Amino acid sequence: MSQSATTxxxxxxxxxxxxxxxxxxPKLKLLSPAEKEAQFEEAVAELERxxxxxxxxxxxxxxxxxxxxxxxxxxxxxxxxxxxxxxxPSRTLVVAGVKFMGETAKILSxxxxxxxxxxxxxxxxxxxxxxxxxxxxxDEHPDHTVVVYANTSAAVKARSDWVVTSxxxxxxxxxxxxxxxxxxxxxxxxxxHFVQERTGVEMLMWDGACxxxxxxxxxxxxxxxxxxxxxxxxxxxxxxxxxxxxxxxVGSTSQLIEAARSLPQRQMxxxxxxxxxxxxxxxxPDKELIIAPTVGEDGTDCRSCANCPWMAMNAVGxxxxxxxxxxxxVLIDPELGRRAKLPLDRMLAFNQSxxx
Numbered sequence: 151m152s153q154s155a156t157t158x159x160x161x162x163x164x165x166x167x168x169x170x171x172x173x174x175x176p177k178l179k180l181l182s183p184a185e186k187e188a189q190f191e192e193a194v195a196e197l198e199r200x201x202x203x204x205x206x207x208x209x210x211x212x213x214x215x216x217x218x219x220x221x222x223x224x225x226x227x228x229x230x231x232x233x234x235x236x237x238x239p240s241r242t243l244v245v246a247g248v249k250f251m252g253e254t255a256k257i258l259s260x261x262x263x264x265x266x267x268x269x270x271x272x273x274x275x276x277x278x279x280x281x282x283x284x285x286x287x288x289d290e291h292p293d294h295t296v297v298v299y300a301n302t303s304a305a306v307k308a309r310s311d312w313v314v315t316s317x318x319x320x321x322x323x324x325x326x327x328x329x330x331x332x333x334x335x336x337x338x339x340x341x342x343h344f345v346q347e348r349t350g351v352e353m354l355m356w357d358g359a360c361x362x363x364x365x366x367x368x369x370x371x372x373x374x375x376x377x378x379x380x381x382x383x384x385x386x387x388x389x390x391x392x393x394x395x396x397x398x399x400v401g402s403t404s405q406l407i408e409a410a411r412s413l414p415q416r417q418m419x420x421x422x423x424x425x426x427x428x429x430x431x432x433x434x435p436d437k438e439l440i441i442a443p444t445v446g447e448d449g450t451d452c453r454s455c456a457n458c459p460w461m462a463m464n465a466v467g468x469x470x471x472x473x474x475x476x477x478x479x480v481l482i483d484p485e486l487g488r489r490a491k492l493p494l495d496r497m498l499a500f501n502q503s504x505x506x
Contacts, residue, residue: 209425268463279337308489317402365444368392381417
């Protein structure tokens with residue numbers, strides 16, 4: 151399992167590096183501010199004409215988030231994206247995010263058309279937990295309850311008993327532990343270790359990680375803290391253990407935005423994808439937001455630089471092409487979708503009965 155997961159993670163890193171190298175090449179045509187605004191207004195009109203709704207993640211480009219806000223869509227975490235799409239009257243959902251988010255939206259709204267802005271956009275956690283390896287791992291431990299993070303494929307969700315997000319992982323694991331259940335956790339080992347440390351619950355762990363959050367390191371965070379000694383440190387739990395240990399607040403994207411608003415410090419060092427700054431600055435306009443430094447594993451310059459390259463694939467121009475040509479539709483086998491919906495429904499029901 152570990153060797154296979156490592157191979158997949160290596161492949162994911164190479165994919166990211168190839169993508170970033172392409173992005174660094176000279177652009178054939180850069181839009182002027184006026185052209186960008188004209189494209190934005192064109193996208194607003196196209197969404198309205200087709201009666202579609204744009205559902206965007208906090209990590210997307212600010213222009214995508216602004217477009218969702220301007221057209222009655224939503225900017226949120228992955229769970230709320232799917233829930234918003236399920237409850238919205240529109241029959242066409244346009245998802246700005248990564249593959250598993252589009253799949254989750256389709257699982258919860260099988261009767262709706264779900265389009266992805268960027269068909270290539272995926273997630274290293276999803277790639278690092280392929281069903282052909284994960285299913286046998288689960289089969290080897292039939293006495294364990296399978297709990298998977300939302301950042302997984304529809305097939306992996308269908309093989310699980312529970313789906314969790316970073317905002318509800320702690321209470322759900324505590325609930326299962328109280329019921330005497332042994333837990334198999336996948337795929338993010340750092341989030342898993344965080345849950346173990348906070349709950350005291352031992353879990354059988356899959357070996358996966360987010361390539362963006364792994365580039366935050368305690369040594370560099372401490373150096374930045376010397377420059378901003380009064381700053382609060384906000385950390386996503388997909389980060390490594392020694393980074394989490396330095397945090398004033400650890401939480402999901404939504405929880406970190408709330409922490410930026412509610413903490414008394416004026417300066418915030420933020421150790422998660424920099425796309426969050428758009429909504430975080432709205433929530434805390436009086437705060438100074440400082441991105442935590444990132445660096446490669448071998449001490450070289452970072453590759454992601456706190457900006458998921460897959461999230462960066464989402465662009466306003468792509469949305470126009472996607473809507474007009476009905477490209478990148480998310481299709482899921484109905485039986486697979488039915489099985490994947492069961493653990494998602496368990497999570498949604500739990501969150502409804504255990505608010506906060």
